Amino acid sequence: MRSIPSVKVFVDEEVADEFMGALPESSVREFIDRQLPTAGELLRRQAMETIAAGRSAEGRLMLQEVISMEPRNDIARIDFCEALLQTGQADEARVMLDAVSPLATRDPAVARRVAALRLSLSAGSGQDDATLQARLASDPSDHDARLMLARRLISGGRYEEGLDHLLELVRRDRRFGDDAGRREMLQTFDLLGSGNPLVPRYRRLLAATLN
Secondary structure, three states: OOOOOEEEEEEOOEEEEEEEOOOOHHHHHHHHHHHOOOHHHHHHHHHHHHHHOOOHHHHHHHHHHHHHHOOOOHHHHHHHHHHHHHOOOHHHHHHHHHOOOHHHHHOHHHHHHHHHHHHHHHHOOOOOHHHHHHHHHHOOOOHHHHHHHHHHHHHOOOHHHHHHHHHHHHHHOOOOOOOHHHHHHHHHHHHHOOOOOHHHHHHHHHHHHHO
């Protein structure tokens, strides 16, 4: 009795690719070649090590080179965006993040990074929590204050409070900010990941509110 060969490639302890059955040598070589990092990927890793070592400007230049070499390398764009935010270059980071392909966010890990970056960019400026809460206490229909407060709460890890404000925004005015309450709830779900118990709970609440 012969067994069916099964070949798996692991990256960071997760299966990155696999095949079953016997393949001709040319197909096996092609499979192996797909797993090897490109020159751009090797440079990207070097850039991240450089940034981690405290040489941020040098690392950013290397990431720019990666993007020039591989225009579809969205991971490098996300890395670059994070590096720009670390040095307070929010406008440049926003432009870089907007260039990330929506297809890249099909990967849940990438979607979480993009959601976290968008949240940081939206919550990084404006009034503090106390001022925003005072505005809401004075006028519960101050949708702008509610949205900014929700962003700050979520950015600070107070997810449930932030989601409550976003849900209330959807209830009060679905059209505000081009459906900002719903869109930012979905973005927060990406940030939290499907395994977080808040996600199914607030998905149900959002669906009930919309229907």
